[in-house]
Amino acid sequence: MRRRDALKLLPAALLPMPAYAQTFPSRPIRMVIPFTAGGSNDVVGRMLADAMAARLGQPVVVENRGGAGGVLGNDAVAKAPPDGHTMLLAGSGSFVISSLVQPRLPYDPVRDFAAIAYLGASPNVICVHPSIPARNLRELQAFGRTRREPLRFGTPGVGTNGHALGAMIGVVLGIELEAIHYRGTGPALNDILGGRLDILTNASAPLQPHIAANTLRALAIAGQSRSVALPDLSTSVEQGFPELDSATWYGLLTAAGTPADRIATLHAAAKASMEEPEIRRRLIEAGVDEIAPSPAPDHFTRLLASDRDRWAGVVRRANLRVE
The missing domain is CATH 3.40.190.10 (Periplasmic binding protein-like II)
Known part of the structure; x- marks a missing residue:
């Protein structure tokens, strides 16, 4: 009997699965945080990594890759295989502002990334x-x-x-x-x-x-509303300086070209993790006042575009540039 005829007689469960049909994730996921340990991105990222791992059935391994205001970590994710096994914990500064201040980037902040989920802000x-x-x-x-x-x-x-x-x-x-x-x-x-x-x-x-x-x-x-974590501290608006309005948001991105179904899996795990009562409690204690995971990846895509427009004006006014 020829091999191809023999394969037809095997139960479907015993046939080799094509690469695209394998269960995702099939190995540990890397979460790149584009700063050294000890900052707010690190605090949020490590909480989220543990919660997402429990939902994905694979470890989510945090990798701190600091330098160049986030550019080194961003670049590592932009050049990663587009298979969903590498994520970037992006922030308003490390991802948006850095691209406005540093004109010669090794990646394109729009074309080289795919949005997974907006998470919240501090x-x-x-x-x-x-x-x-x-x-x-x-x-x-x-x-x-x-x-x-x-x-x-x-x-x-x-x-x-x-x-x-x-x-x-x-x-x-x-x-x-x-x-x-x-x-x-x-x-x-x-x-x-x-x-x-x-x-x-x-x-x-x-x-x-x-x-x-x-x-x-x-x-x-630096904003319009007081912090839950520091309720007695007045705002820049209350003190008469409304132009000093700045929050650090957090979101997840991956390499452009990652299949939509894998992005959907990561989005669902991130959203469920952020909505978990214990995670919400710990994040609020850590100063993340706004916990508002995006309902879909494209919602975060639109937020990135609007945030870039807002910060472009600040960069011009403050005359920020690479030194």
């Missing part, structure tokens, strides 16, 4: 080292205008949300600032705690323990 907190004699934005403005040398503000990297908001603080308050760039929030946080920086802005998750311990002084929430 308001940014404006903090100073306790040696700075300011307890609100007005006092920071007065101090900055009398100081003979620039105030040093730390950023998680060129083109990050912290870079853009820090530059806008200088523009709006009319004070001179010097940006000091790092490979993530963790190293910048270490330096402001050590007194080598004056100002740091970030989502509240990594800052809260230090604010509570009085080793950092929080001046304002």
Whole structure:
């Protein structure tokens, strides 16, 4: 009997499956976080990775790849095989602002990625080292205008949300600032705690323990609404500086060309994870005030386009550029 005739007699369950029909995911999934450990992206990413792994039946392995304001991590995902086994934890700064500030990118932020899910957002907190004699934005403005040398503000990297908001603080308050760039929030946080920086802005998750311990002084929430995690801290709007409005959002992307059914599987796992009561509780405690996973991947695609338009105006006004 010829082999092809023998194969016809085998039960369907015993026949070899074509590659495209294999169960997805078929191996561990890599979640690239484009910053070093210790920042708000890392906090959110690790919570989400554990919850998604339970739903996908495969480990979700976090890989911190910091540098160039998120560009190195973004590039790793853009060039990954388009099979759904590599995800990017994208953010408003590391993905959108960095592409506006750094004109020569090794990838195209629109063509080389596919949206999976918008997850939520954290308001940014404006903090100073306790040696700075300011307890609100007005006092920071007065101090900055009398100081003979620039105030040093730390950023998680060129083109990050912290870079853009820090530059806008200088523009709006009319004070001179010097940006000091790092490979993530963790190293910048270490330096402001050590007194080598004056100002740091970030989502509240990594800052809260230090604010509570009085080793950092929080001046304002950069936005319109107070934070659930820091309810007594007034906003920039309340203090008379409505232009200082900045939140860090989080979302998942993968390489362009990934099959739609695999993106749908990842979206469903991410959405269910974000809606899990225990995960929501932990995220809110970490300062993620808005937990609003997108109903479909294309919803996140539209959000990315509108956010890019909004930040383009900020980048022009603050005259942000690669240094």
